[in-house]
Amino acid sequence: MTSPFELSQKSRSLKPSATVAVTSRALELKRQGVDVISMSVGEPDFDTPPHIKQAAIEAIESGETKYTAVNGIPELREAISAKFSRENGLDYAPDAVTVTSGGKQAIFNAFFALLNPGDEVLIPAPYWVSYPEMVGLTGAVPVEVPTTPQSGFMLDVELLASKITPRTRMIVLNSPGNPTGAVFTPDILRGVAELAQQHGLMIVTDEIYEHLVYDAEQVSIGQFAPEHTLTINGASKAYAMTGWRIGYAGGPRHVIAAMNALQSQSTSNASSISQYAALAALVQHEETHRFIDMARSAYRQRRDVIVRGLNDLGLPTPTPHGAFYVMANTDRIHENELEAARIILDEAKVAVVPGTDFSAPHQVRLSYATSLENIQEVLRRLGQLLA
Ligand SMILES: Cc1ncc(COP(=O)(O)O)c(C=O)c1O
Structure with missing residues (x-):
């Protein structure tokens, strides 16, 4: 037809x-x-761990099957706030945290909360394909910052600085990265944080692969420039929970509030059952x-x-x-x-x-x-x- x-x-x-x-x-x-x-x-080829599955079963059986607050159940936001503090050295209070349907939605909401048409967004390349596409949907312009296989795809902070124009508004980081597997050193991250502070830029850092680091040090850039950083993470890769669709973000309260408003007019809360599963993953963190x-x-x-x-x-x-x-x-x-x-x-x-x-x-x-x-x-x- x-x-x-x-x-x-x-x-x-x-x-x-x-x-x-x-x-x-x-x-x-x-x-x-x-x-x-x-x-x-x-996605991980491992199954979701049993204690996480069990929490979801219990959530279903006890009737946690209704709408929740748009930004997630308070217990989960508290657990995420504690996780940011324990594992990343980040100080995000529970109301500076939001729960989304996958890390992908957190990134989408962040871009729509922060970008205007014509804004430029610096993205190290090779990049995860969704970043430039989502940036483009907002009317902003993705600007590539190339990295090379010879350097192990390390970000060159001077090259990044040379791409900043009066229209630059945001830097997107993804370390450890998809598709490169590169883990940016603390020195690189410090350099990027300084640039963001000097030029008044927002850093959106996608740390979804943070636990899958082999012989490098994984540091959250939010430690260096908290007012300039929005930290994205999620349950998909670390806890083998891709199908459950739980992501989250922590950052400046007004940005989180704008992301919540966008979510309230689009998808509302992430699945209630998946939220209880993610809660178990975070609370029973030793397991x-x-x-x-x-x-x-x-x-x-x-x-x-x-x-x-x-x-x-x-x-x-x-x-x-x-x-x-x-x-x-x-x-x-x-x-x-x-x-x-x-x-x-x-x-x-x-x-x-x-x-x-x-x-x-x-x-x-x-x-x-x-x-x-x-x-x-x-x-x-x-x-x-x-x-
Ligand atoms: C770099 C990166 N960020 C975010 C995501 C989104 O993950 P999810 O929406 O499952 O949390 C992916 C998934 O492939 C990814 O590779």
């Missing part, structure tokens, strides 16, 4: 994803029964940290195997210090990363994400949130392809 109705300018402004073609081809191959190994997922320690040591082992394997195959891959992604240079397969991803899928039956959408030319992203057996099989298949 054809319809005469045109889509809105905003929805037409969303960039079509270059990755979609590869993803649909992978699904098509799987449907045909081809044994495709997916290295493209962005949760036993899970995180187990997951972290599995990821580290997988990272070491995949980085060594890819480099041995002649696909240069820097060692990431956090998250669960690696970026491999695929020039040996094809100089265009989209074409390389297609060849890897069609011939090696491995699904990877081309760097095209992340502003990472010549590279593909592989997620190692999968079993060691899968990783070893992927390396074997790539070895055959390259032979």
Whole structure:
């Protein structure tokens, strides 16, 4: 059926994803029964820990199935406030905290609460694809700050400073980062905080991968410039809770209040049941940290195997210090990363994400949130392809 109705300018402004073609081809191959190994997922392969699930079951059985306050149940905001203090050295009172449907909604609300059309937003590249798209939806302009595989994708603070104009309003940070796995050093973060203070900029820091750090120090930039920082986090990656949709933010009260107002006119509260599950994850934090320690040591082992394997195959891959992604240079397969991803899928039956959408030319992203057996099989298949 054809319809005469045109889509809105905003929805037409969303960039079509270059990755979609590869993803649909992978699904098509799987449907045909081809044994495709997916290295493209962005979620832990572990199940949600039992004490968290149990809290959700109890919430359902005791009738916690109604609307809650838009910004989340008070117990959860108190637990998040305590977590920020205990784990991040951040002082956010419970009314300076809000609970959202995933970290993604917290970022979306933050951008809409803070940005005006024409404002410029500095985003280190390669970046998580949603940042520039969400910035664009507000009418603001994303400005890339490139980083290189040679430096392990470390942010160059001088380069960042050189991109500041009178229109610059915000800096978006994501450390540990998707897709690079880079963990910015405390010195870099101090440098960024000073720039934000000098130029009156807001830092939106997405710390959703904070617990997945291997041999680096993870520091929250909010410690250095609290009035200039909005800290985003969530349950998805640390507690293996992607499907539960719980994110949160802490920051200056007026910004949090504006985010709450936006949420009250769009989605209202995050799922009540998921909020009780996240509450258990935070309150029973010793048990949760036993899970995180187990997951972290599995990821580290997988990272070491995949980085060594890819480099041995002649696909240069820097060692990431956090998250669960690696970026491999695929020039040996094809100089265009989209074409390389297609060849890897069609011939090696491995699904990877081309760097095209992340502003990472010549590279593909592989997620190692999968079993060691899968990783070893992927390396074997790539070895055959390259032979
Ligand atoms: C960097 C980054 N931020 C935020 C998110 C959003 O996570 P969620 O909305 O599940 O909390 C993701 C998910 O892939 C991510 O990679």
